[in-house]
Structure formats: structure tokens, C-alpha cells
Amino acid sequence: MTFGPAARIGSYEIQSLLGSGGMGEVYRARDTRLDRIVAIKVLSSEKVKDDDRKRRFLREARTVSSLNHPNIVQLYDIVSVNEGEVLVLEYVPGRTLDALIPKHGMKPGEAVRLALQIADGLTAAHAVGVIHRDLKPANVMVNDKGAVKLLDFGLAKLTEPSPSSDGEESGITRTIEGGPHTDEGKIAGTVAYMSPEQAEGKRLDTRTDIFSFGCVLYEMLAGHKAFARDTRISTLSAILRDEPQRLSALNPRIPGDLVKLVERCLRKDRDRRPQTILDVRNALEAWREESESQVSATAIPAHSGFGRRKWALAAAGAVVAVCGAGALWIRRESPPQPTTVTPFTAYPGSEGDPSFSPDGNQVAFVWGGPDDSNADIYVKMIGSGDFRLTSHPAADLFPAWSPNGRQIAFVREDPKGSQLMLIGPLGGYERRLAAIDQGRISWSPDGKWIACSVKRGVGLPSRLALANAESGEIRELNLPTTAAPDANPVFSPDGSPLAFTRGINFPVAITLGANQTSDIYLLPMTGNLQAAGPPRALTSDGRGNLWPAWTPDGREIVFRSSKGGAPRLWRMKISTPGQSRPVELAGEDATSPSIARQGNRMVYQVSSSDVNLWLRQVPAMGEAASSGGPISSLDQIRRQCGLLSRRPPDRVCIRPIRP
Numbered sequence: 001m002t003f004g005p006a007a008r009i010g011s012y013e014i015q016s017l018l019g020s021g022g023m024g025e026v027y028r029a030r031d032t033r034l035d036r037i038v039a040i041k042v043l044s045s046e047k048v049k050d051d052d053r054k055r056r057f058l059r060e061a062r063t064v065s066s067l068n069h070p071n072i073v074q075l076y077d078i079v080s081v082n083e084g085e086v087l088v089l090e091y092v093p094g095r096t097l098d099a100l101i102p103k104h105g106m107k108p109g110e111a112v113r114l115a116l117q118i119a120d121g122l123t124a125a126h127a128v129g130v131i132h133r134d135l136k137p138a139n140v141m142v143n144d145k146g147a148v149k150l151l152d153f154g155l156a157k158l159t160e161p162s163p164s165s166d167g168e169e170s171g172i173t174r175t176i177e178g179g180p181h182t183d184e185g186k187i188a189g190t191v192a193y194m195s196p197e198q199a200e201g202k203r204l205d206t207r208t209d210i211f212s213f214g215c216v217l218y219e220m221l222a223g224h225k226a227f228a229r230d231t232r233i234s235t236l237s238a239i240l241r242d243e244p245q246r247l248s249a250l251n252p253r254i255p256g257d258l259v260k261l262v263e264r265c266l267r268k269d270r271d272r273r274p275q276t277i278l279d280v281r282n283a284l285e286a287w288r289e290e291s292e293s294q295v296s297a298t299a300i301p302a303h304s305g306f307g308r309r310k311w312a313l314a315a316a317g318a319v320v321a322v323c324g325a326g327a328l329w330i331r332r333e334s335p336p337q338p339t340t341v342t343p344f345t346a347y348p349g350s351e352g353d354p355s356f357s358p359d360g361n362q363v364a365f366v367w368g369g370p371d372d373s374n375a376d377i378y379v380k381m382i383g384s385g386d387f388r389l390t391s392h393p394a395a396d397l398f399p400a401w402s403p404n405g406r407q408i409a410f411v412r413e414d415p416k417g418s419q420l421m422l423i424g425p426l427g428g429y430e431r432r433l434a435a436i437d438q439g440r441i442s443w444s445p446d447g448k449w450i451a452c453s454v455k456r457g458v459g460l461p462s463r464l465a466l467a468n469a470e471s472g473e474i475r476e477l478n479l480p481t482t483a484a485p486d487a488n489p490v491f492s493p494d495g496s497p498l499a500f501t502r503g504i505n506f507p508v509a510i511t512l513g514a515n516q517t518s519d520i521y522l523l524p525m526t527g528n529l530q531a532a533g534p535p536r537a538l539t540s541d542g543r544g545n546l547w548p549a550w551t552p553d554g555r556e557i558v559f560r561s562s563k564g565g566a567p568r569l570w571r572m573k574i575s576t577p578g579q580s581r582p583v584e585l586a587g588e589d590a591t592s593p594s595i596a597r598q599g600n601r602m603v604y605q606v607s608s609s610d611v612n613l614w615l616r617q618v619p620a621m622g623e624a625a626s627s628g629g630p631i632s633s634l635d636q637i638r639r640q641c642g643l644l645s646r647r648p649p650d651r652v653c654i655r656p657i658r659p
Contacts, residue, residue: 592605
């Protein structure tokens with residue numbers, strides 16, 4: 001389909017042709033209803049003539065349309081015209097990245113600045129299960145201010161056939177276009193940027209975009225494609241068998257860390273690449289920060305009295321606050337820096353049971369919806385949006401990330417009783433492992449077992465057990481029989497000891513009352529996860545001591561206790577049982593702490609008018625309680641942060657709250 005100036009497609013008035021390609025033509029148009037400029041992408045009728053392919057494309061397009069990120073072009077609408085499909089997109093003035101890459105490549109700093117924005121867009125898409133499949137410089141738009149927008153999310157799937165009977169998806173669709181003129185297969189995606197698994201027709205996951213990202217970054221630095229050959233077949237062969245010319249050989253000025261990162265992204269075996277684009281993005285950000293600090297240090301005059309090392313130490317003591325949906329903090333040095341607290345969620349209804357991903361950049365949590373009608377698992381990325389992971393009519397509780405970040409275990413409370421379930425962090429197929437009892441669960445450091453509690457029998461208290469993460473086999477930890485239930489097991493970072501709570505009855509509700517009695521115990525474990533001795537009590541006051549969370553060094557536990565009145569968070573060294581101190585600024589009604597293994601972050605739940613999650617740095621060993629008393633309400637923290645009522649409550653407090 002081709003349209004001339006002033007042609008109309010529904011309420012859209014064509015103004016000019018912007019370009020054309022294998023997927024169709026792109027036009028500049030005016031939305032007459034909203035009086036705004038849009039881009040109209042007219043898809044070739046050949047691409048959507050297969051009904052099944054069209055249905056799959058429209059289904060994915062609905063997901064893509066939900067992506068609202070500054071580095072992704074927004075899909076506004078889909079219109080059917082003359083048996084074809086018209087996409088109405090955000091109009092982005094600028095040039096595509098392929099037109100901006102010079103013959104000998106970009107300077108590393110400029111390449112990384114653009115690559116970070118590409119990675120941010122991919123991170124947001126991967127978080128909701130969307131794979132680009134056709135990442136290339138021609139699908140990256142850069143405006144006059146250097147802002148990046150990713151184009152054509154999900155369109156490559158339009159050219160893919162349905163899954164084959166053996167469960168794999170072909171990345172190559174062989175068609176006949178005009179008889180003898182076609183002697184090669186049509187490829188889903190652009191050949192020079194395809195991953196090996198895409199070229200081989202294997203089922204794809206987000207790691208295919210990581211390979212394509214590596215191809216794009218290589219081209220930005222080298223000035224030419226990594227695997228391009230004379231024909232498509234020879235290019236495919238190079239992707240499958242050859243290594244690209246080393247960037248360091250092309251340009252010795254390219255930093256070694258960047259060279260290694262690109263090489264890792266371009267590994268043939270996807271298990272040997274970075275496993276998430278967020279890992280790649282963080283590596284780029286770390287390189288950029290180090291590069292900028294080196295430049296700044298070099299610029300300090302020699303007579304200023306500051307050497308590079310002294311300047312770096314002085315800079316490290318500065319107070320840093322970062323805007324986003326969460327906040328990042330610098331680990332305390334001497335003298336201590338002020339602690340900041342920021343809302344992580346502020347949805348209507350109740351959010352709880354937070355659990356950090358292994359890299360500390362995502363949090364799985366439970367939300368009952370605006371009316372608390374049903375508890376489901378959600379995942380929220382630090383500094384980005386959230387997405388719903390489960391949607392079962394039964395309550396889904398207590399999510400726990402596997403050590404490799406590839407699975408999330410949780411407890412489903414269905415009419416048949418509590419079930420231990422597994423699901424991927426991007427959703428999809430759920431797998432039932434075993435019948436267990438209510439309460440928190442925890443993965444062993446090697447990812448092979450999940451600590452949980454099981455029922456002893458009708459009317460009998462629960463006891464601790466391990467569920468095999470593959471088979472679902474239940475192996476009880478044979479502790480001395482007690483009349484009190486044992487639950488909430490949490491492995492320490494190295495696997496021993498195992499912390500758990502003894503003496504509490506668990507309701508199904510997310511929040512727990514303050515008058516329930518329990519204490520925290522530590523169970524020493526052997527290397528093969530057997531009890532190495534009797535458990536010892538860490539607390540002994542029976543004041544509702546709940547939800548133990550280990551600090552990354554394994555030396556302290558943060559937990560909820562109602563001693564002193566309302567429940568709040570306390571911390572205790574495991575070397576000094578019974579000697580606990582309140583966690584600064586956590587406030588009253590704080591519970592359910594989760595501590596990241598990386599990133600110096602802690603997230604916890606606060607119950608006030610409703611239940612929300614809050615984010616702060618991990619309490620330091622020498623941290624003193626706030627002299628001004630705990631902050632106990634959302635309004636109080638908003639006042640401290642200078643947030644007025646016209647601003648949403650989940651904005652970040654960027655002004656430090658001083659003790």
C-alpha cells in the first residue's frame with residue numbers, strides 16, 4: 001500500500017514519506033483528533049496475509065503498546081486498511097544510528113552514552129517479557145539532543161512462523177517470491193545482527209537481544225559490522241562459526257573493559273553471555289563513571305594540594321541522591337553519611353512480602369490490587385515500572401528469587417492447601433513443586449533446595465523441611481520435637497546457619513498482628529544441608545520476632561519485633577544474641593525486610609492507612625538510632641522530602657533525612 005500527500009487513514013492525514021524498507025513504508029502524518037504529528041508505518045500485506053501470524057503479531061503489539069519508556073518509541077494505535085496493517089507511532093525527529101556512525105567508529109565515551117540508553121530501553125522491555133528480535137542501528141533513532149528511541153519492537157515476530165512440533169521456533173522462513181528470483185531463505189530479523197540461536201531457528205529468549213546489542217556496540221566502536229560478509233548465507237555462517245576482529249586490534253585506544261564486555265555479549269553460547277541486559281547496562285555505567293572520575297581527577301591543578309587519590313577520597317564522601325522510583329546509596333565510610341528513605345510502592349491496597357533479585361535491581365512482591373481482592377506476585381525494577389507475574393484466583397504469597405535469578409519460588413494458597421510453585425521472572429509457565437505449609441521460603445545458596453515448612457499432621461505444628469528445586473522431593477530437617485511450629489526458614493549467605501522462627505500461627509493475610517509470640521532461632525547446617533546440631537535461640541522475649549533477613553556479610557539479622565510497643569525493625573549481631581538495636585528511620589509498623597546481596601539496599605513493608613513498601617540503605621553496624629525518633633507515616637516522610645500534596649506519593653525523596 002502506498003499513500004500520497006493529503007491521503008487519509010482514518011483520522012490520520014498523510015503529510016510526507018519518511019522512508020521504506022522490507023516491512024513497508026513509513027509516513028509523517030497528522031492526527032486530526034489530537035492535532036499532533038505521528039509516524040504511520042504501513043505494513044506490507046504480504047507480511048500479514050497469514051491469519052495465524054497476524055493474530056500473533058496483534059497479540060504482541062498489544063504488549064508493546066504498554067511499554068511507556070523514554071527510550072522506546074510509543075505505539076499509539078493499529079488500524080486495518082485494505083487487508084494490511086497500519087501502525088500509528090510516536091513521531092521522533094532525528095537520524096537513525098546507522099547514519100551517525102563514522103567510518104572509523106565513534107569515540108568510546110559517545111558510544112557508551114548512546115549504548116546506555118539502548119540498554120535502558122531493552123531493560124524495560126525485557127522486564128515485561130518483550131524481546132526486540134531485530135535490534136540494529138537502523139532501528140535506533142537519535143534526536144538532535146542525543147536522546148535515543150528504539151524502533152520496531154516486536155515486528156520481527158511478524159515474519160516468524162508458528163512454533164514447530166518439536167517445540168522450537170524457526171528463525172528462518174523460506175518463501176517463494178516471484179519464483180526463481182529467491183534462492184535464499186527469508187530471515188526473521190536482520191542477518192548481520194542475528195544471534196546464533198536465532199540463525200539456527202531455536203527458541204529465543206532475552207539473551208538474543210544481548211547478542212544483537214553486542215553487534216551494535218561493536219559497530220559503533222569499530223565503524224563496521226562484526227559479522228557482515230558478501231552474502232546472507234556467508235554472514236550466517238560467520239555468526240555461527242567465526243569470531244569478529246578484535247576491537248583492540250582495530251583501535252588500541254578502545255579501553256580493555258569495553259572490549260571484554262563486547263566480546264562477552266558476542267559469545268556463541270548464550271549461557272556464557274551476560275544473562276540480563278541490566279548486567280550489561282550496569283557494566284557500561286560503571287565504566288562511564290570511572291572514566292569521568294579519571295578525567296575529573298586529571299583536570300585538578302597540581303598546586304591545589306590534592307593528588308588523584310586524595311581527590312577521589314574526598315569525592316567519595318560527598319552526599320549523593322539519585323532520582324527514580326527507588327534510590328541508590330553509597331555505603332557509609334568515616335564519617336557516617338546520612339541515611340535516606342524513599343517510598344518504593346504507594347499503590348492503593350496492600351503490598352508486602354518483598355524479595356530482592358540476586359543483583360539487587362528488582363524486587364518481587366505481593367499486591368492484593370486496589371481493593372485487596374486477591375494477592376498476586378508482581379516484579380518491580382529499581383527506577384522503573386512493575387509488571388504482574390501471576391494472576392491465579394488463589395492467593396500467591398512469599399516470593400523468593402533463585403540464586404541465579406532465573407526462577408522465582410512462591411507459595412500458593414489454593415483450596416487444596418499451600419503449594420510450593422516456581423515461575424520465571426518474566427512470567428510464563430508455572431510449575432508446582434510440592435505441598436507445604438504456610439510461611440516464607442528460602443533458596444539454598446547453590447540453588448538446589450528450597451527451605452520451607454511442612455505440616456506434621458492435622459492439629460500438629462509445622463516443622464522445617466527442604467524441597468528439591470528439580471524433583472519436588474521433600475526432605476525434613478529432623479529437629480527435636482517441640483509443641484511450637486517452626487517456619488520462615490532463611491539461609492544465611494553461605495548456607496549456614498539457617499535462621500527460622502519458632503512459635504507462631506500464620507494467617508493467610510499479608511500483614512501480621514503485633515501480639516503474636518515467636519522467637520528467632522539459628523540452626524547450624526552441614527555442607528550437604530543436614531542439621532549439624534540443635535538450634536540456638538537468637539531472641540528469647542517472645543515478642544513477635546519475625547521475618548529474619550541476613551545482611552550480605554552474614555554477621556547480622558534484621559527482623560521485626562513488637563518489643564517496646566508497636567512492631568518495628570531491629571537488627572542484631574548473631575555473635576551477641578539478645579542484644580538488638582532499632583533500625584534507624586524505619587518507623588513503627590515496619591515489617592518483612594528484604595536485603596539485597598548487592599547494591600546496599602533494603603526494602604521493607606510499612607502498615608499505616610494502607611500497606612506500602614519502602615527502600616533504604618542496609619543499616620550499618622555502627623548506625624545509631626535516630627535522635628529525632630522514627631518516621632512512621634507517609635505524610636511525615638513526604639514533609640521531610642519536601643513533597644507537596646500535588647505530587648504523587650511514590651516520588652523519590654532526594655533530600656537526605658538526617659539523623
